[in-house]
Each structure stands twice: as C-alpha cells, then as structure tokens.
Amino acid sequence: MATITLHHLSFGYDGQAPLFTDVNLNLDAAWHLALVGRNGRGKTTLLRLLQHQLPFTGTITAPPTHYFPQPIPDPDQLTLYAMQAVSPAEQWELERELNLLHVDPDVLWRPYATLSGGEQTKVRLALLFVDADQFALIDEPTNHLDAASREQVAAYLQKKNGFIVVSHDRHFLDAVSDHTLAINKQTISLTQGNYSTYAAAKAQQDAFEQAENARLKTDIARLQATAREKQRWSTAREGDKHGNRHVPGSGAVADKGFVGARAARVMQKAKNLEHRMDAQLATKQTLLKDIEDIPSLTINTTPDHHRVYWHVTDLQLAYDRPLFAPVSFDLEAGERIALVGPNGSGKSSLLAALFGEFSGSQTGEIHRPASVTWSRVRQAYADLQGNLQSFAAARHLPYQDLLNNLKKLGLERASFTTPITAMSQGQQKKVEVAASLVTPANVLVWDEPTNYLDIDNQTQLIQAIQANQPTMLFVEHDQAFIDQVATKIIRLRPA
Structure with a gap:
C-alpha cells in the first residue's frame, strides 16, 4: 500500500515564523484524510509541499499527485478543451465522472467561463479523478456548492480511492473522511475518524488540560507558600546558633548543633518542595499549547423605529x-x-x-x-x-x-x-x-x-x-x- 511520509520536515516563508518544524508523519494513501486547522496554519502550504512546489528541509515521499482547484489557462474555451489543456483526458472519461457527479455531460460543449460555480467545481473534480494512479489533493471543494451539490460531491468522494481534502464544512468532512490530520496551534495531530471524532477528542483533551492546569496552579501556589515558610524558619533557626537563645519551656541554653541540624533538615525539605514545584511547573508548561483563543467579534448594529x-x-x-x-x-x-x-x-x-x-x-x-x-x-x-x-x-x-x-x-x-x-x-x-x-x-x-x-x-x-x-x-x-x-x-x- 502506498504511503505518504514526512521525515524531519521543516518549512517557513521568508521573514515569517516557521509553519512546520521537524514534522514526522506516516500517512496511508488509501485514507480519506481530512486536513483541518485555522486559516494561516499551513494547510494549502502542506499540499504544495506534497507537490514539491516549495523548498523545504527534510524529506517527503509521496505518490504522484493531482491538485484541485486546477488553474484553467483559457476559460473561454469549450469545457472539454479547457480540461484537456490542463491534463490529458478522453471525452468518455470525463463524461463517466460527470455522470457520477450528477452533471449533464453536455456542459463539456459549453465555454468553461459560462458554467456556474458549482458546475466548474464538479468539472474540475471529474478531471481530478480521471487518472486513478494520481493521488488527489483537494483544497476547499465546497466553496460555491449548494447543499444538494455538497451531498453529491460527498457521495462521489466516498467511493474514490485515497485523497487529502481541505474544507471548512464540518458536515461535508464528516461524510467524506475516515482520518483527520489537524494542524493545531503548536502541534500536528492525527486522529482515526472523521472531523466530529477529532473535535470531540480535542474538546476532551482541552477540558482535561484546563482542569489539570487549574489543579497545578493551586498546587504550585501551595508549594511556594510552604517552601517560603520553611526557608524563613530555617534561616531564623540558623541565626539561633549565633545568639544566646534558650530552649523554650526550660532555662537551658539551646544546643547549637541541635539547632543547626534541625534547620538543615527543614531547609532540605524546602529544597525538596522546590524540586516538586519545578517538576509541576514543567508539566504545566506542556499544557494549553493547542487551546484556541476565539475572541468575541463586535457588530455595529443600529436598530431604529422601522418594523x-x-x-x-x-x-x-x-x-x-x-x-x-x-x-x-x-x-x-x-x-x-x-x-x-x-x-x-x-x-x-x-x-x-x-x-x-x-x-x-x-x-x-x-x-x-x-x-x-x-x-x-x-x-x-x-x-x-x-x-x-x-x-x-x-x-x-x-x-x-x-x-x-x-x-x-x-x-x-x-x-x-x-x-x-x-x-x-x-x-x-x-x-x-x-x-x-x-x-x-x-x-x-x-x-x-x-x-x-x-x-x-x-x-x-x-x-x-x-x-x-x-x-x-x-x-x-x-x-x-x-x-x-x-x-x-x-x-x-x-x-
């Protein structure tokens, strides 16, 4: 079975923070893989890297790829010729795929520029899957598709071999994907399942990390207070060795060796607390890295007297x-x-x-x-x-x-x-x-x-x-x- 392998992949645009740093992934080319993440995280960039269109460090091993949406050199041509100018395809092959997409093959004999946005999308998807030996990279196919067309395209993709698809329609992703690759805030995660499976797992992980972060915050504050108290006591007792202090409750003078040993033990406990605190701080720093900040937008509405x-x-x-x-x-x-x-x-x-x-x-x-x-x-x-x-x-x-x-x-x-x-x-x-x-x-x-x-x-x-x-x-x-x-x-x- 063909695989897509990313080994120590790193990439960044000039003058910007790196998008990918030392990424290692093994993806099965038979998967229906949803690629998700916030705008600007590098979804389209990753598709371009898989096509070797950008310089990078590391290695990428992938089968030959086709990309959607393909650039159309002359949209005023008849659709058949416009498609053949992009990639070799026989008329009957395009008609076969268009029938599966519930599109009248007569669109091939209309100028591409006169087709609706939905028809243009379906024609380019048909061209994408004419060659079954090419691995499909599909970037936002649902733009401009109505609800019925989205269902038709989803049903079409369900029957195809492996592909990677980027979309911001969660229902569409649920229908077409069986694995989800997420470019998160600081990490990349791979989930077996569709978008809803990924979203539920991420929500559960986010809730756990937030609860763990709150617990650690409380524990660290308690440890800091206890460590400070023990350090203060130890320092004060160490000073007793140099003064004329009496043992409380008796007339005897305190033994300097006893005071020093006890102070040393308390100081060691304080240091042990600090080590525990450092460990918990280290754990805390691993949390919340991928929790998204989604601030509220403002709308400048101005209601008036009109009904x-x-x-x-x-x-x-x-x-x-x-x-x-x-x-x-x-x-x-x-x-x-x-x-x-x-x-x-x-x-x-x-x-x-x-x-x-x-x-x-x-x-x-x-x-x-x-x-x-x-x-x-x-x-x-x-x-x-x-x-x-x-x-x-x-x-x-x-x-x-x-x-x-x-x-x-x-x-x-x-x-x-x-x-x-x-x-x-x-x-x-x-x-x-x-x-x-x-x-x-x-x-x-x-x-x-x-x-x-x-x-x-x-x-x-x-x-x-x-x-x-x-x-x-x-x-x-x-x-x-x-x-x-x-x-x-x-x-x-x-x-």
Missing part, C-alpha cells in the same frame, strides 16, 4: 428566462432570513435586485424605507483596494475597530500593512467580513459569508450574531450556519 426593512411582492428576475418563481416576503426587525436554493437559482441576483444592481429584466415590487442603512458581505470583492488604513478611510470606517475585528478573525499583524490585492482569498474575505461588522447598519446583507473562513471563524460569526441579534438577509450553503442563525427560510423555486 419592516424590506417589503418584496411577487418579485421575479430573468435573463433569457426566469430565474425563479415569483417570491414575496417581508424582512422585519430582528429577523434573520436565509435565502436558499440550488446553484443558479438566482439567490445572489435577488440580493443585487434589492440594491438596484440587477442587470436583467425584473417584475414585481421592492419597497425599502429611504433611511434604512445596511452593510454587505459579497461573493466578489475585487474592488478592495489599497492598504487597510486607506481602505478604512475611503469607506469612512473606524480604523482601529476594523483592525480589532481583523485581529480577532486571525489576520496576522504583519498583514496589516499588506496591500489588500496582495492578500490571499481567505485574508481578503476577512477584510470584507470585518468591514461589514464595523459598518453602522440597520441590516446585514451577506452573500455566502463562510466561504474561505475556517470553522473557528464561522463559530465566531455565529456567536456574534446570536449575541447581537441583528436583522439579516443572507445566502449560505453551510447547513450548520443556517441552523444556528436563521429565524426564517425563503426558498427560491424554479419558475
């Missing part, structure tokens, strides 16, 4: 054909409405229509009080320009509040001066989210906010929403997020 923020009646949008059947709803103060529907059903188009940005034809009515304010999280944010300070100034945002939320979301201080266009997709997403959080608004309008955010970031957003109870209209495919945030669901149905 209804948006009133939508018989709204229908179309390009060449209607995107969905007419829909009506009110967004009332305190509600958090989730717009759900399959990829291509018009969810993002509906959000655009609410702001007068839809370019197709439109029927029905949209009413919004003129004084309503909002903040947005968009799927595409290519207009993020400049550094964070100039960005905040252009948006009239409180700069320190923006940095505070970005720091809480895990953006490194070193990136605070990086041009936003030079940031990774995950970092740019954090800027988009943090900007929405600090914008004074009556309503939050978020389009797939969890894309590119790790599970801890998603937990932060959920907890902030539950604590602040903002009025929201949002699109999201992560069912855990919907379950914990939404107070109402609006389903877009085919026309």
Whole structure:
C-alpha cells in the first residue's frame, strides 16, 4: 500500500515564523484524510509541499499527485478543451465522472467561463479523478456548492480511492473522511475518524488540560507558600546558633548543633518542595499549547423605529428566462432570513435586485424605507483596494475597530500593512467580513459569508450574531450556519 511520509520536515516563508518544524508523519494513501486547522496554519502550504512546489528541509515521499482547484489557462474555451489543456483526458472519461457527479455531460460543449460555480467545481473534480494512479489533493471543494451539490460531491468522494481534502464544512468532512490530520496551534495531530471524532477528542483533551492546569496552579501556589515558610524558619533557626537563645519551656541554653541540624533538615525539605514545584511547573508548561483563543467579534448594529426593512411582492428576475418563481416576503426587525436554493437559482441576483444592481429584466415590487442603512458581505470583492488604513478611510470606517475585528478573525499583524490585492482569498474575505461588522447598519446583507473562513471563524460569526441579534438577509450553503442563525427560510423555486 502506498504511503505518504514526512521525515524531519521543516518549512517557513521568508521573514515569517516557521509553519512546520521537524514534522514526522506516516500517512496511508488509501485514507480519506481530512486536513483541518485555522486559516494561516499551513494547510494549502502542506499540499504544495506534497507537490514539491516549495523548498523545504527534510524529506517527503509521496505518490504522484493531482491538485484541485486546477488553474484553467483559457476559460473561454469549450469545457472539454479547457480540461484537456490542463491534463490529458478522453471525452468518455470525463463524461463517466460527470455522470457520477450528477452533471449533464453536455456542459463539456459549453465555454468553461459560462458554467456556474458549482458546475466548474464538479468539472474540475471529474478531471481530478480521471487518472486513478494520481493521488488527489483537494483544497476547499465546497466553496460555491449548494447543499444538494455538497451531498453529491460527498457521495462521489466516498467511493474514490485515497485523497487529502481541505474544507471548512464540518458536515461535508464528516461524510467524506475516515482520518483527520489537524494542524493545531503548536502541534500536528492525527486522529482515526472523521472531523466530529477529532473535535470531540480535542474538546476532551482541552477540558482535561484546563482542569489539570487549574489543579497545578493551586498546587504550585501551595508549594511556594510552604517552601517560603520553611526557608524563613530555617534561616531564623540558623541565626539561633549565633545568639544566646534558650530552649523554650526550660532555662537551658539551646544546643547549637541541635539547632543547626534541625534547620538543615527543614531547609532540605524546602529544597525538596522546590524540586516538586519545578517538576509541576514543567508539566504545566506542556499544557494549553493547542487551546484556541476565539475572541468575541463586535457588530455595529443600529436598530431604529422601522418594523419592516424590506417589503418584496411577487418579485421575479430573468435573463433569457426566469430565474425563479415569483417570491414575496417581508424582512422585519430582528429577523434573520436565509435565502436558499440550488446553484443558479438566482439567490445572489435577488440580493443585487434589492440594491438596484440587477442587470436583467425584473417584475414585481421592492419597497425599502429611504433611511434604512445596511452593510454587505459579497461573493466578489475585487474592488478592495489599497492598504487597510486607506481602505478604512475611503469607506469612512473606524480604523482601529476594523483592525480589532481583523485581529480577532486571525489576520496576522504583519498583514496589516499588506496591500489588500496582495492578500490571499481567505485574508481578503476577512477584510470584507470585518468591514461589514464595523459598518453602522440597520441590516446585514451577506452573500455566502463562510466561504474561505475556517470553522473557528464561522463559530465566531455565529456567536456574534446570536449575541447581537441583528436583522439579516443572507445566502449560505453551510447547513450548520443556517441552523444556528436563521429565524426564517425563503426558498427560491424554479419558475
């Protein structure tokens, strides 16, 4: 059976702290391995190292690999030719895999650029598994996939040979993985089982370490107090040898030898206590290394007197054909409405229509009080320009509040001066989210906010929403997020 071996692997980017130091791992290439960890911990970097795309010290032994998402040199080509430009594949092989993914093979004869995000994902996954001799490295396949497509992709991957998959959808990871490799705060751990198995084991370990840390803290404080008392007594008794002290309760003068021996014994006990204390301090230092600090985010909500923020009646949008059947709803103060529907059903188009940005034809009515304010999280944010300070100034945002939320979301201080266009997709997403959080608004309008955010970031957003109870209209495919945030669901149905 093929294996992936990392022996004394070390790697770090220039000018930054090492991501990996003397890592040793033996992984079975037949495993369905979930790779998890906070953004910036090195998940994608590890996949690049397995492809020998970065310099490192140590050794890596791995079978030949294919990586998802593959770069597409010419997205305007017909999809078949666009895929064949990336990797040799016969038409029938791609059609076979697309059928398994519940995709009409006719997409091969449409320009790749015209496919939906979900179709593009599935086509590239099909290409990934055409060659069964290549080991698959799959980096965040669930972005832009609706709930049904995530289930289809999960069922597809369950039947494939070994792979490594990175995803921030915990339900998806539970469905596809049988082992979990976690890049923790200071260590790397391997768990037999899916993400929930890993999460439960880590929670149990964290609870044990916190309890042990509290016990050791109490014991160390007691030992310190006892050692200090014994040292004080021993020092005082040692002074008795040089004075004219009497034995208490008698008229006899204390024997200097007796006093010195007793003081020596007490001093030795004090030193023994110090040794015990040092041992416990050493044990204490091994604890809490991987416990994550997940600070609370702040949301700049500004409730007002309006009961209804948006009133939508018989709204229908179309390009060449209607995107969905007419829909009506009110967004009332305190509600958090989730717009759900399959990829291509018009969810993002509906959000655009609410702001007068839809370019197709439109029927029905949209009413919004003129004084309503909002903040947005968009799927595409290519207009993020400049550094964070100039960005905040252009948006009239409180700069320190923006940095505070970005720091809480895990953006490194070193990136605070990086041009936003030079940031990774995950970092740019954090800027988009943090900007929405600090914008004074009556309503939050978020389009797939969890894309590119790790599970801890998603937990932060959920907890902030539950604590602040903002009025929201949002699109999201992560069912855990919907379950914990939404107070109402609006389903877009085919026309």
